[in-house]
Amino acid sequence: MRNQILAVSRHLSGYWAFFMYAAMNLRALSIQPVRAVFERQLYFTGIEGLSLVALLGLLAGALVATQTITIVGGASELTVRVLISVIVAELGPLLAAIIIIARSAVTVATELAVMETRDETGHLAALRIPVLDYLVVPRIAALTLAVAALTIYFNAVAVAGGLAVSALFLNVSLTAQLGTFFEIVTLTDLLTAVVKSFCFGAAIASISCYHGLAVGKSVTAIPVATMRAVIQSLLFVFVIDAVFAYLRYLL
Numbered sequence: 001m002r003n004q005i006l007a008v009s010r011h012l013s014g015y016w017a018f019f020m021y022a023a024m025n026l027r028a029l030s031i032q033p034v035r036a037v038f039e040r041q042l043y044f045t046g047i048e049g050l051s052l053v054a055l056l057g058l059l060a061g062a063l064v065a066t067q068t069i070t071i072v073g074g075a076s077e078l079t080v081r082v083l084i085s086v087i088v089a090e091l092g093p094l095l096a097a098i099i100i101i102a103r104s105a106v107t108v109a110t111e112l113a114v115m116e117t118r119d120e121t122g123h124l125a126a127l128r129i130p131v132l133d134y135l136v137v138p139r140i141a142a143l144t145l146a147v148a149a150l151t152i153y154f155n156a157v158a159v160a161g162g163l164a165v166s167a168l169f170l171n172v173s174l175t176a177q178l179g180t181f182f183e184i185v186t187l188t189d190l191l192t193a194v195v196k197s198f199c200f201g202a203a204i205a206s207i208s209c210y211h212g213l214a215v216g217k218s219v220t221a222i223p224v225a226t227m228r229a230v231i232q233s234l235l236f237v238f239v240i241d242a243v244f245a246y247l248r249y250l251l
Contacts, residue, residue: 011232014214019206021132022140028133029141038138045104046146050153053099057154060091061162069169079170080180083162088189089248092155094241097200100147101233105208108139109229112212113222121213135213140205147201151193196244203236 028034061083068082112135115121121131163177211229215221 011210014210015203015206015236018132018136018210019140019202022137022206025133025137026141028130028137031133034134034138037134038142041104041108041139041142042146044107045100045143046149049099049103049146049150052103053096053150053154054157056095056099057092057157058161060095060154061087061158061160062165064091064158065162065165066169069166077180077184079166080163080177080184083159083166084181084185084189087158087162088155088185088193090241090245092158093151093193093197093200094237096151096154096197097147097204097237098234100143100150100201101204101230101237104143104146105204105229105233106226108143108205108208109212109226110222112209113215113225116213116215117217117219117222119217131213136209139209140202143205143208144198144201147204148194148197151197151200155193192244192248196240199240199244200237203240204233207232207236 029038064083064086065079068079072078115135121135124131124134159181163181164174166172167174167177208229211225211232215225
């Protein structure tokens with residue numbers, strides 16, 4: 001039991017140390033090779049994930065709208081309120097984060113673990129290239145930014161899909177539904193989603209980088225490092241989501 005507590009404490013310290021290092025050394029992104037890593041990671045995580053996020057967002061919005069209409073009948077305003085409460089504030093950031101974990105957390109942890117087992121990080125150090133600046137900073141920055149951007153994109157697609165479905169089933173115009181949406185949604189709803197997504201992205205990126213570089217020199221430890229990155233990322237995402245829900249309840 002004591003060893004498990006020490007391991008958890010060590011992991012938490014490592015996550016925080018990686019995040020703080022990246023936050024304090026963002027100036028490294030001005031260096032061309034580091035910026036190239038950042039751009040590649042941002043392209044893979046953000047741009048290449050757009051189609052999957054759009055599909056899931058459309059399905060989520062349509063599903064929430066359909067179920068709401070089935071339960072409450074023809075209350076169009078209530079349907080819009082449910083879309084804002086469920087999609088914008090909760091489901092959007094959460095599903096975007098899960099997509100990033102499934103695609104990018106696995107990739108980042110595995111890539112860094114392979115580099116560590118091949119001693120490529122040692123070669124970088126021998127060339128006097130700061131390992132964390134080159135490997136960690138651009139990945140944490142790119143993943144954090146990508147999660148925030150994909151959350152906004154997911155919410156936009158999901159809300160549009162939900163409003164379109166509700167307009168079709170309730171026999172009202174889409175323009176009227178959009179007007180109702182903009183009347184009801186608040187700046188707090190939008191900011192909560194964005195801030196939450198930044199926290200999700202920072203946690204996922206820091207955890208993935210930490211477990212990737214903590215793998216040691218054993219090739220057989222790579223799958224274990226990847227599994228830990230995914231599980232810990234999921235755990236932290238749900239914990240952060242619970243904290244935001246509690247804070248929102250207090251306020």
